Each structure stands twice: as C-alpha cells, then as structure tokens.
C-alpha cells in the first residue's frame with residue numbers, strides 16, 4: 001500500500017496547459033512539461049521553453065527538474081537543477097501554475113483498480129443517450145473520491161478536468177459532421193478512430209466487432225500500426241461482460257503486470273458499443289508514455305456513443321434498403337400479372353400504355369380479380385416509380401374519418417387529434433395514391449377529392465392553410481359507377497375525372513384458360529414458402545377449371561394455399577380443394593352445352609345441398625321453373641328468388657344449367673357486386 005501514498009496529481013491553478021490535470025504514478029514514465037506538443041503536459045505560455053521541466057519519481061520521492069531558459073519556481077523559489085516536491089506545493093512556469101498534491105496514503109489510486117482483479121467500470125449513460133455526452137452535468141463520473149479525501153481547494157480546476165474543452169468539442173463536432181456523410185460503416189469507424197487518435201494522442205485506436213459475420217471485424221489505426229496489432233481479448237471480454245467502459249491504469253509494479261497485448265502500453269480504455277442494450281463491438285484505445293486523463297476518457301466515450309448510434313442507424317438503413325429492394329423486385333410489374341389469355345394480354349397492354357401518363361386511371365373489376373395488382377403495376381411502370389405508392393381502402397375507413405385520413409388534420413381538430421397528422425395525399429407526394437373502393441366515398445369527400453384531382457389545393461381538417469401535393473391518383477371499384485351516378489350516390493363530374501383512363505380487369509370466369517398457369521404459379525409460391533414440392537392431380541386441376549370462381553383469382557390463390565398447407569403429402573387431390581358451393585358444377589359462361597351435375601352434392605353443407613338440388617332440378621327439367629319447383633317441393637316464386645340469389649351470389653346462371661338459350665336481352669352472368 002505504501003506505493004499508493006506516493007501517487008500524486010498535478011492540477012492547473014493558473015494559466016493554460018493541456019491536460020489541466022494529470023495523475024502521476026511513481027512507476028510511470030517521467031512527465032515532461034513544455035511548449036512543444038511532445039510533452040506530457042503542453043504549456044500554453046510564451047515564457048515556457050519547448051521542453052521546460054520534468055517531474056519524476058526517484059528514491060521514494062517526487063522531484064522537478066528545470067531545463068527552461070526562464071526558470072521554474074516551486075512555491076516562489078526558483079529551482080536550480082532539481083528539487084524535491086512536497087504535498088501541496090505550486091510549480092510555476094511563466095504564468096502557468098500547477099499544484100502538486102500527493103494522494104492520501106489510505107486511498108487506492110483514483111478511480112482505478114488494476115486488472116484482472118476488478119476493472120474500473122464507468123456507468124455509461126453516454127452510450128445509452130449520446131445527447132448526454134456533451135452535458136457535463138450528465139457526464140460519466142470516472143473517479144469517486146471517498147469522504148476523507150480533502151476536497152480540492154480549487155473546485156474550478158477540478159471541474160476543468162472533467163469538462164470537455166473547446167478543442168475537444170470542436171473535434172467531436174467535426175467527427176459528427178463527417179459521420180453524417182460517411183459512405184459505409186467502415187468509413188464511419190475510421191473517422192471515429194482518427195478523431196480519437198488526434199485528440200487523445202493515443203498510440204492505437206481499434207474497433208473489434210463481436211459479430212462473426214461482420215464484413216469489417218477489426219479495424220486498427222493508425223495505418224502505420226503493424227498489421228497484426230492485437231486488441232486485448234481480456235479487455236474485450238470484460239467490457240462485453242460488464243457492458244460498460246473499462247479504463248485500465250496498468251500498474252506495472254503490480255503482482256500481475258499485464259502480460260497480453262497490453263504490456264506494450266501504459267494505459268488502455270475499452271468501450272462496448274451497444275445496439276438495443278446489447279454490445280455488438282468494442283472500441284479499444286491504448287496509450288504509451290502516460291496514462292489517459294479523465295477528459296480523454298470522456299472524449300472517447302462521447303465518440304463511442306455517437307459511433308454506436310451511427311453504426312446502428314447504418315445497419316438499420318442497410319436492412320431497410322435490402323427490404324426495399326426485395327419489395328421492389330416483388331412489386332409486380334406488368335409482366336407479373338400472370339396469364340397468356342387474350343384478356344390478360346390486353347390488360348397488360350393497357351397498363352403499359354397508361355402507366356407513363358399523368359392522367360387518373362379508374363380500374364374496374366370484380367372483387368379479387370386483380371385491381372390492386374394493376375394499380376401496383378401502373379405505379380411500377382410509371383415515372384413515379386421511385387416515389388411513394390400509398391394504398392388506401394376507402395371502404396375500410398369510417399366515413400367520418402376518411403376526410404382526415406385523406407387530407408390530414410391539425411392538432412386539436414377533434415378529440416384524439418393530439419398532433420398534426422399528414423394526410424395520405426401529402427404522404428403520396430411525388431408518387432401514386434391508390435384509392436381502392438372509391439365508390440364507397442361519401443358525397444362530401446367526393447367533392448373534396450374532385451378539387452384535389454383538378455389540381456387545386458386541399459386543407460387539412462382543422463387547418464387554416466391550403467396544401468398542394470403532386471399526386472397521381474389511381475382509383476378502383478367493383479361497383480358500376482354509372483349506376484351509382486344514376487342512383488345519386490356518386491358525383492358524375494368526379495366519375496369523369498377518375499375515368500380519364502379506364503381499365504377493366506376481367507373476372508377469372510372470363511379467362512379460365514389461365515387457371516392452370518395461375519394455379520402452378522401459386523403452387524410454386526406456396527411450395528417455396530413451405531419448402532415442399534406440391535403437385536395437383538389431374539382431377540384437382542379439372543375441378544379448378546370447372547369452378548366458377550366468384551371470388552376470382554384471390555379465391556383461386558386461397559384455395560391452393562389452403563389445400564397445400566392442410567395436405568399431408570405433397571400431392572393435392574380434387575377433394576382437398578376447399579371450394580364451397582356447387583358452382584364447380586356449372587359450365588363457364590359462354591361455354592356451349594350444359595354443365596355436368598354430379599350424382600351427389602359436393603358436401604353435406606346445407607347451402608351446398610340446396611345449390612346442388614336446384615341445379616339438378618333445373619337440369620332435369622331443362623330449365624322449366626314450374627317443373628323444377630315441383631320437384632323441389634317449393635313454390636315457383638321461391639325458386640325464382642333462389643335462382644336470382646344464386647346468380648347474384650355465386651354467378652350461377654340458370655340458362656347455363658341447361659341447353660336452353662337465354663332469352664334476348666338477358667345480361668351476361670355476373671358475380672356479386674357487379675352490375
């Protein structure tokens with residue numbers, strides 16, 4: 001313990017020097033003071049020589065030796081050659097006054113316990129919140145002084161030792177500014193290490209990733225450092241374990257002097273870099289000649305805090321970019337609309353013609369036929385492809401909220417509006433806004449939408465100023481807008497505005513020849529998702545082709561996915577396909593001849609049985625409603641009602657059930673929702 005008594009500290013009391021506080025170890029290197037930057041303490045004083053004085057420990061005592069032209073004074077007496085230093089004396093060189101204080105005997109040296117016994121750890125608030133770093137009030141406290149230690153006579157000087165100086169803050173700002181422009185994580189780490197080397201006069205600054213897959217697992221600077229410079233495993237493990245910075249004063253006279261890569265250095269700092277509280281790398285800074293001072297550590301800690309954030313942001317950005325590019329490649333272009341039928345070829349041509357235009361597009365078609373797919377393809381093939389594509393389902397938002405959703409709202413506009421909220425139009429600026437189910441808009445909202453589509457500005461709910469956004473609108477609906485206009489539910493002027501380019505998506509019944517290709521496409525997708533190789537039996541494929549698909553391609557996709565996921569083996573047979581209703585017994589519209597009605601209903605579901613019974617009765621009576629009603633034991637009117645519902649809900653046309661041609665003026669069979 002005796003040696004601890006001879007630890008000492010130089011603290012600046014007047015003038016300017018760097019660092020303003022320096023801990024002295026009897027086993028450390030002699031400390032030089034002077035104007036030149038090579039000195040341990042750099043004096044900012046014209047009266048000081050380049051190397052002016054030396055403070056050293058010899059024969060159990062501290063001494064100061066004068067080399068300066070203008071002399072060195074200790075407590076006012078000029079030093080001639082060398083003189084012993086005693087506790088509390090003041091060394092004066094020019095205007096610089098340094099107070100020499102011996103550590104009290106009972107104290108371990110300030111703030112550090114030699115490794116490996118117990119490393120000094122610093123509560124690392126700065127790593128958790130880099131905003132705290134520059135605030136000395138929040139700064140990490142490195143040295144804890146027990147009560148019995150005399151309170152420093154000059155608190156201002158002690159404070160100086162803890163606060164970052166202007167040059168350090170400038171270096172920090174320079175690093176942060178450069179970091180924003182760093183092109184890669186490797187560059188960012190390089191910037192941080194260089195800032196640390198320049199500012200703390202460290203010999204080595206290194207970054208060690210804890211992630212085995214990191215493309216830059218280890219970076220050591222300066223470049224002149226040997227390529228095999230080791231970064232201490234011991235420090236890495238400890239920093240990782242305790243999750244806090246470690247500051248090592250190597251005690252060379254300790255019974256366990258450092259034997260690893262650290263033995264070549266006087267002092268070392270190791271800081272874990274964390275993301276979401278978990279260390280992902282460590283920062284190592286080693287120094288020769290003298291130990292770090294508290295401010296060095298604080299500076300390194302601040303850089304490390306920012307570096308950890310920067311690397312985390314860049315990692316998140318790379319993940320998002322990868323995700324974005326994955327989504328882009330998965331966002332359908334016109335080519336991703338599957339099908340070789342004339343109907344689909346025509347659809348693709350229409351998309352490619354419409355996409356580059358700025359005009360509004362109205363996509364019409366039954367539910368599940370692919371309207372959103374068309375909207376995505378329009379965006380992907382447009383000049384706005386790099387801009388946002390904002391999709392809004394007008395039917396899914398309560399009419400009272402729709403206006404606020406579309407045009408945004410101001411804080412306090414209504415209860416619950418606790419902040420300003422940009423509307424979907426604003427979010428889609430320079431991109432495309434896809435208004436799905438536009439037929440569901442209220443008349444009030446339609447009026448506002450019309451204004452925006454006509455290029456006029458809009459006003460957020462509760463706002464006082466107007467906003468303009470550069471948005472291309474693609475709208476879609478399963479409704480017949482002409483009918484909606486006639487019924488007074490849709491504005492005619494808006495319909496004309498939306499319908500500048502109309503695109504009609506065919507129902508799946510209109511291109512059944514695409515069913516095999518679509519089925520294989522969805523089968524391949526589900527196979528890759530489940531890492532299996534599903535196959536459809538010929539019977540299953542026939543069943544798919546015979547079905548009417550009231551839910552269109554979406555239903556086909558769902559049927560295949562569900563059959564695949566539920567199937568025990570890789571082969572999917574007809575009975576594994578979950579096709580409710582008896583519509584699979586009905587021939588596709590336009591096909592000549594009647595459909596084949598099986599002997600038994602497809603399932604015991606009452607709806608299936610009823611549909612099957614009606615189809616069979618109609619087929620058996622060759623479409624005679626009176627006879628069929630008799631067979632079914634129901635009234636003619638009831639059968640008429642049921643036939644009407646079958647047509648509306650399942651697309652089953654009574655005339656397609658028989659060989660009887662439809663009477664003149666009978667419309668084409670359509671599914672629910674279509675006119």
Ligand SMILES: Nc1ncnc2c1ncn2[C@@H]1O[C@H](COP(=O)(O)OP(=O)(O)OP(=O)(O)O)[C@@H](O)[C@H]1O
Nearest residue numbers: 336337338339366367368369370371372373553554
């Ligand atoms: N030709 C096609 N090729 C590949 N997939 C298709 C095709 N048509 C539709 N799909 C798929 O069918 C599903 C339904 O399509 P989409 O959501 O575009 O239909 P929708 O007409 O917008 O339906 P809704 O009116 O209910 O919003 C989606 O999974 C889509 O990828």
